[in-house]
Amino acid sequence: MPTHELEDQLRSTLARAAADFEHPDQARQRLLQRDYHPRRENLRLAAGITAGAALAVGLAAVITAVAHGPASKAAPLAAPAVRTRLLAAIDTASGDILYAKGGPAPDGGTWQSPAYPQPGQKVHVRTLGLGPDGTAFKDEEESFAMPSGNDSYTSNLDQGGLQLSGTILTVNHVRHVWGEWHSTFVLGFALDAAGIRAEIANGQFKVVGPAELHGQQAVQLEINVPPSNEAPPHVTAARLWVDATTYLPMQQYVRMSNGEQNVTDYTFLPPTAENLAKLRPRIPADYTRVGRTQVTGPKPKTAK
Amino acid sequence: MDWVSDAASKRQFEGFAAEASDSLLRTGYLMTGDVREAEDLVQETFLRVARRWNRVRSMDHPAAYARRILINLVLDEAGRRSRQQAELGPQDAGIDAADESATRALREVDDFAEFRWALARLPARQRAVLVLRYWEDLPVAEVADVLGCSAGTVTSTASRAAARLAQALTRSGLPSTGPATRPS
Numbered sequence: 001m002p003t004h005e006l007e008d009q010l011r012s013t014l015a016r017a018a019a020d021f022e023h024p025d026q027a028r029q030r031l032l033q034r035d036y037h038p039r040r041e042n043l044r045l046a047a048g049i050t051a052g053a054a055l056a057v058g059l060a061a062v063i064t065a066v067a068h069g070p071a072s073k074a075a076p077l078a079a080p081a082v083r084t085r086l087l088a089a090i091d092t093a094s095g096d097i098l099y100a101k102g103g104p105a106p107d108g109g110t111w112q113s114p115a116y117p118q119p120g121q122k123v124h125v126r127t128l129g130l131g132p133d134g135t136a137f138k139d140e141e142e143s144f145a146m147p148s149g150n151d152s153y154t155s156n157l158d159q160g161g162l163q164l165s166g167t168i169l170t171v172n173h174v175r176h177v178w179g180e181w182h183s184t185f186v187l188g189f190a191l192d193a194a195g196i197r198a199e200i201a202n203g204q205f206k207v208v209g210p211a212e213l214h215g216q217q218a219v220q221l222e223i224n225v226p227p228s229n230e231a232p233p234h235v236t237a238a239r240l241w242v243d244a245t246t247y248l249p250m251q252q253y254v255r256m257s258n259g260e261q262n263v264t265d266y267t268f269l270p271p272t273a274e275n276l277a278k279l280r281p282r283i284p285a286d287y288t289r290v291g292r293t294q295v296t297g298p299k300p301k302t303a304k
Numbered sequence: 305m306d307w308v309s310d311a312a313s314k315r316q317f318e319g320f321a322a323e324a325s326d327s328l329l330r331t332g333y334l335m336t337g338d339v340r341e342a343e344d345l346v347q348e349t350f351l352r353v354a355r356r357w358n359r360v361r362s363m364d365h366p367a368a369y370a371r372r373i374l375i376n377l378v379l380d381e382a383g384r385r386s387r388q389q390a391e392l393g394p395q396d397a398g399i400d401a402a403d404e405s406a407t408r409a410l411r412e413v414d415d416f417a418e419f420r421w422a423l424a425r426l427p428a429r430q431r432a433v434l435v436l437r438y439w440e441d442l443p444v445a446e447v448a449d450v451l452g453c454s455a456g457t458v459t460s461t462a463s464r465a466a467a468r469l470a471q472a473l474t475r476s477g478l479p480s481t482g483p484a485t486r487p488s
Contacts (some may be wrong), residue, residue, distance in 0.1 A: 002462060002463055002466045006410070006466055007438065009410040010410060010434060010437075010438040010466060011438045011439070011441070012410075013410045013419060014334060014434065014435065014438050014439040015439065016416060017334060017416045017419050017420055017423070018330040018331075018333060018334055018439060019330075020416045020417075020420075021329065021330055021333045021339060021342075022339055023339075024326060024329055024330070027329055027339065027342070027343045027346075028322075028325045028326060028329065030343065031321065031325050031329075031343065031346055031347055031350065032318070032321055032322055032325065034347060034350075036317065036321070036350050036351055036353075036354035078381060081341075081344055081381075083348065085344070
């Protein structure tokens with residue numbers, strides 16, 4: 001044991017070194033503003049799985065802002081550090097619009113606002129489906145209030161899905177009709193942000209390492225997908241690439257048990273009037289408003 | 305549910321976090337020498353505490369539990385780095401600084417960036433002993449409990465850590481073998 005004099009000197013020096021902490025109030029305030037409540041326990045990667053690229057929106061939706069500075073490109077962070085930065089990004093998420101796009105069609109995809117909705121917040125999700133030739137076969141908007149608590153989720157956790165009540169607006173470009181109605185529905189992907197937040201908090205991913213994507217430095221993560229008891233297809237592997245500087249997600253890859261693979265790219269859009277307009281389906285002037293049953297129907301053969 | 309699952313529990317957790325954050329931040333700062341890393345560590349600590357809050361809140365000292373998590377996070381990370389780098393720094397062999405010279409070296413510290421640099425060069429467990437024993441002012445037995453070692457190990461480690469700290473402060477031009485970089 002060091003002498004008393006040395007011990008006293010250690011106490012004094014450590015106290016002065018600790019007092020050197022710059023802006024502790026700011027750090028403290030940031031810490032206390034964060035939400036430490038994991039909303040869900042189980043991984044629900046899948047919701048959008050049957051909807052292909054839509055799944056990834058959930059993953060991406062949680063990561064919309066950066067609370068800390070850029071990640072070190074030279075020394076990739078360990079999973080705990082990545083997790084805290086991802087969670088910080090989630091917790092500081094504001095009203096960005098998340099645009100997720102999968103497949104070769106140039107204009108289709110999903111827009112969600114806000115990217116990471118909080119309980120009670122009004123949420124808009126627009127899905128524009130395009131065929132290989134660029135022809136729209138589906139243009140739909142779901143509007144609802146983000147529920148709170150775990151009771152809102154369906155019991156079928158592995159398949160994802162959030163039981164919601166809200167408004168659906170659908171444009172049927174095959175029949176040249178559109179309709180809007182109130183309904184309950186299960187939305188698989190858009191609110192997976194809460195689940196993924198819990199998933200990240202629970203540490204069920206690992207950092208694969210640095211990567212380059214679209215000419216940018218990225219960090220590749222691998223999501224640990226638990227075995228599924230659900231009927232196939234279900235997700236068997238999932239990877240996420242985040243920008244090494246901003247921590248915003250860049251791309252998501254999922255592989256299904258039936259061999260199908262989906263890749264989704266992300267863009268975060270500021271909530272300008274122009275971008276907010278993208279959340280609303282376009283209804284051509286000559287389309288007729290009809291009832292629900294006349295709007296919904298089988299997809300055309302070109303829509304795969 | 306074993307997390308902050310209702311409004312009252314959530315308020316209780318927030319009160320705990322408000323009270324514990326300053327001490328945890330400074331402990332994290334001393335353990336890492338980096339403000340941002342300290343904040344990351346405390347956030348991760350709070351997340352883990354929140355996950356077990358229904359159990360933690362019934363403990364006599366939730367803050368002690370949180371501190372233990374934070375220290376373990378640092379030690380785990382140091383272990384990972386040491387496995388990757390196969391070293392944490394120079395070995396203790398040859399360190400013979402007497403308490404008197406160590407005291408003198410510490411007394412002459414007027415650049416705390418230099419001190420934190422020297423502290424960061426210590427192996428993580430040595431750093432943890434110094435921070436817990438002399439910053440947190442924990443009794444030896446409690447430090448031993450946090451680190452999962454004997455009281456004797458704590459005292460001997462404290463001596464070695466102080467000697468190494470003094471050596472780092474009094475010698476210049478040490479080769480950079482640890483994760484820390486010398487301040488400019």
